[in-house]
Amino acid sequence: MTTTTRPVRRVGELLRDWRQSRRMSQLDLSIETGISARHLSFVETGRSRPSPELILRLAEQLDVPLADRNTILLAGGYAPAYPRHELDDxxxxxxxxxxxxxxxxxxxxxxxxxxxxxxxxxxxxxxxxxxxxxxxxxxxxxxxxxxxxxxxxxxxxxxxxxxxxxxxxxxxxxxxxxxxxxxxxxxxxxxxxxxxxxxxxxxxxxxxxxxxxxxxxxxxxxxxxxxxxxxxxxxxxxxxxxxxxxxxxxxxxxxxxxxxxxxxxxxxxxxx
The missing domain is CATH 3.30.450.180 (Beta-Lactamase)
Structure with missing residues (x-):
């Protein structure tokens, strides 16, 4: 029996996908978040590891749902920032x-x-x-x-x-x-x-x-x-x-x- 696992996606890939889904260029996003387009490019290509603060700043600007922000943080090697309680908790x-x-x-x-x-x-x-x-x-x-x-x-x-x-x-x-x-x-x-x-x-x-x-x-x-x-x-x-x-x-x-x-x-x- 053969099992297949989905490849773990890198933090830069996830951020790039959300940026593209919002139809924003790297320049647009860099202006809105106050980081350089060069740094953003390095993050998306994996040449630079973003801090959790930078991930959250980018995710906020891209209006990424909270659950997906947690996913991006985990991909970057960080703990989730947003809890997920059951409604009866x-x-x-x-x-x-x-x-x-x-x-x-x-x-x-x-x-x-x-x-x-x-x-x-x-x-x-x-x-x-x-x-x-x-x-x-x-x-x-x-x-x-x-x-x-x-x-x-x-x-x-x-x-x-x-x-x-x-x-x-x-x-x-x-x-x-x-x-x-x-x-x-x-x-x-x-x-x-x-x-x-x-x-x-x-x-x-x-x-x-x-x-x-x-x-x-x-x-x-x-x-x-x-x-x-x-x-x-x-x-x-x-x-x-x-x-x-x-x-x-x-x-x-x-x-x-x-x-x-x-x-x-x-x-x-x-x-x-």
Whole structure:
């Protein structure tokens, strides 16, 4: 039996790949970080060993995800700079409490906590609005919320503007996959774009909401509900796990949706 191992990549190669992915020249990066282009070239070719401080300075300027900054440090022979705690570790208790307040306070409207691969971590009870009718295999942990949204056995048949919503989600996923260099997200994008649902390359103009943002029109109990979504992330995270967390919250986009969800007096949205 033969086993193969992936070659260990050098710190300079990793930094060069991130620089090129950000479409920056050595001169551009050297100007932004205050080091000479000659020194940067020596680092990338392995002729000079960068200090951990230099690695972090370059990684910060290149907006390298925290997990990948640790990988670059390890390639340079240094210890990781950013911890990776589990969400139920005591160190992340304030994070859990903050997320719980957001999810609970958002009711009766749906909100979910997802990780960096769009897997469901936690949700408020109102999310049952979206999961109702989905196939059991899509709801078995770990639940991927993008797969749940676009799979023909998931939410897709009940999305009234599926081409627009699908195009929006795929573009967002592709942008994140390219920006992070995450192979899991690249594979997920390839999977999801193979699902049926159509594409929409022009903004919709059928209602006031669609003129300002891509909303979600969702059929439930014989009614079409209209939502706008927001994404909340933790500012300046220093933990790998926390850096990958995001809360996706859905807000009613019209008074009819407010009434359908049992809220009276919809002053915050225009009448429908």
């Amino acid at each position: 005591p160190e992340l208790a304030p994070v859990r409490a903050a997320v719980r307040r957001i999810l609970d306070g958002h009711g009766p409207f749906p909100a979910v906590l997802i990780d960096r691969h769009w897997q469901l971590v936690e949700a408020n009870p109102a999310v049952a609005l979206f999961t109702d009718g989905a196939a059991p295999h899509l709801l078995a942990p770990p639940v991927n919320v993008l797969r749940l949204s676009l799979h023909p056995d998931g939410m897709a048949p009940r999305i009234g503007n599926l081409p627009e919503w699908r195009t929006h989600l795929l573009a967002r996923l592709r942008q994140t996959a390219v920006g992070t260099g995450d192979a899991v997200l690249h594979d997920l994008h390839e999977e999801l774009r193979g699902y049926p649902g159509g594409n929409c390359h022009a903004p919709a103009t059928g209602d006031p909401v669609s003129r300002v943002a891509v909303g979600l029109r969702y059929r439930h109990d014989g009614r079409e509900l209209s939502f706008l979504s927001t994404t909340t992330v933790f500012g300046t995270p220093l933990d790998v796990t926390v850096a990958g967390l995001a809360v996706e919250s859905f807000f009613p986009a019209d008074a009819a949706t407010l009434r359908a969800l049992g809220v009276r007096g919809g002053d915050a949205v225009p009448p429908s």
